[in-house]
Amino acid sequence: MDTIHIRGARPLRGTIPISGAKNAALPLMTAALLTDEALKLTNVPALTDVRSLSRLLGVLGSRVERVTGPNGDTLTISTPEITSTTAPYEIVSQFRASFWVLGPLVARCGTAKVSLPGGCAIGARPVDLYLKGLEKMGAEIDLVEGYVLASAPNGLKGAIIRSPIVSVGATHTLLMAATLADGETVLENAAREPEICDLANCLIAMGAKISGIGTSTLRIEGVERLHGATHQVIADRIEAGTYAIAAAMTGGDVTLEGASPETFDAALSVLRAAGAGVETGQGHVRIFRNGERLQATNVVTQVFPGFPTDLQAQFMALMTLAEGESEITETIFENRFMHVQELARFGADISLHGDKALVRGVGKLTAAPVMASDLRASAALIIAALAAEGETTINRVYHLDRGFERLETKLGACGAEIWRAKAQ
Numbered sequence: 001m002d003t004i005h006i007r008g009a010r011p012l013r014g015t016i017p018i019s020g021a022k023n024a025a026l027p028l029m030t031a032a033l034l035t036d037e038a039l040k041l042t043n044v045p046a047l048t049d050v051r052s053l054s055r056l057l058g059v060l061g062s063r064v065e066r067v068t069g070p071n072g073d074t075l076t077i078s079t080p081e082i083t084s085t086t087a088p089y090e091i092v093s094q095f096r097a098s099f100w101v102l103g104p105l106v107a108r109c110g111t112a113k114v115s116l117p118g119g120c121a122i123g124a125r126p127v128d129l130y131l132k133g134l135e136k137m138g139a140e141i142d143l144v145e146g147y148v149l150a151s152a153p154n155g156l157k158g159a160i161i162r163s164p165i166v167s168v169g170a171t172h173t174l175l176m177a178a179t180l181a182d183g184e185t186v187l188e189n190a191a192r193e194p195e196i197c198d199l200a201n202c203l204i205a206m207g208a209k210i211s212g213i214g215t216s217t218l219r220i221e222g223v224e225r226l227h228g229a230t231h232q233v234i235a236d237r238i239e240a241g242t243y244a245i246a247a248a249m250t251g252g253d254v255t256l257e258g259a260s261p262e263t264f265d266a267a268l269s270v271l272r273a274a275g276a277g278v279e280t281g282q283g284h285v286r287i288f289r290n291g292e293r294l295q296a297t298n299v300v301t302q303v304f305p306g307f308p309t310d311l312q313a314q315f316m317a318l319m320t321l322a323e324g325e326s327e328i329t330e331t332i333f334e335n336r337f338m339h340v341q342e343l344a345r346f347g348a349d350i351s352l353h354g355d356k357a358l359v360r361g362v363g364k365l366t367a368a369p370v371m372a373s374d375l376r377a378s379a380a381l382i383i384a385a386l387a388a389e390g391e392t393t394i395n396r397v398y399h400l401d402r403g404f405e406r407l408e409t410k411l412g413a414c415g416a417e418i419w420r421a422k423a424q
């Protein structure tokens, strides 16, 4: 397996181009299944999850053409016919978003057999809300040998679906399913994440009728069919937030080019509160620190527009060197603290109390061999390593390759000493 090596304790200075958002690209790709015409997606990041989903779409009957460009890849996905409605365990177990083919498959074919998902081990991550929602729309659901069997031979029907908790994946799935249902569907307590808005905007370009975008009530008037469209994937707010934290951590000065500051405003506010300099403009963000130590700052993860759980691990890494004690509360996933014991290997002082981590800032971090446990936790280890004295080795970097495009190149261009050792 590849390893990443970082010789730390040097500031990041320069410009980092922000890629298209993984968490937007994946649902957009599954939306291609809703039409027999071509969906062309631009600004798609080159990541393993995108490649794995392309493979899954191929199994279901799509032709996926990829053209690599200077600003991300262009994927053209055509599915004149769905040739299989089974999404196999081998692929769906690798990343959770592949489960989201469930909605489009039932909507277009009236049947689907989709393996229960895998993905980052950051909690129980059930799919009950997806299944209850589809049942409300008239689908029959069975669970057989680790697969969800969904059947709606006469098509899905519009329904009012109120989710007890906000779920990004359930909202994506039900939103896609509702576009081809008979009548109006209302999704109450829907997720409002920018990636949901991106999907809704693409679906509208494909002919869907959706209102309430950006609010917690989405109204979808089902249509007979959707058509092809061209759509640009939004910028990755988690990648941008991660590099913003890295810049603050190393005391550098970095401009994030192509970032959309309004999509990670909560994170930028917390960085400002901690003492980092933040300047925002149309399509760019500058983060800098003038040599003064950062101050301990508390955060609570929340659904959008709150502080994202996907930046919790990275922010915790930042707080390990801040002055004072910070409390980090994780409200979205119950087991998302696996980075704590790895951060301790750098000399961080963190204790866990249920859903809270108490971080006592230390004077310095020291390099150590560490192990990535999930996608965003890996990013926290990169941030710690960039600030640590000595050479860090990060193992299991395939987690990073799922979510961070050209990580070594982007950080290397800003002065980081970072390289990858290929597995023999």
Ligand code: UD1
Pocket (backbone or CB within 6 Å): 022, 023, 024, 026, 096, 097, 123, 124, 125, 126, 127, 128, 129, 130, 131, 165, 166, 167, 168, 169, 170, 309, 310, 332, 333, 334
């Ligand atoms: C998506 C993101 C992930 C992010 C998360 C929260 C992608 C590919 N992944 O994950 O990066 O961390 O949103 O912003 O976009 N839940 C249930 N039942 C369900 C569904 C969810 O109880 O049927 C719970 C989950 O266990 C979790 C909470 O709801 O505690 C939120 O999860 P959800 O928003 O669904 O996350 P994902 O869509 O899996």
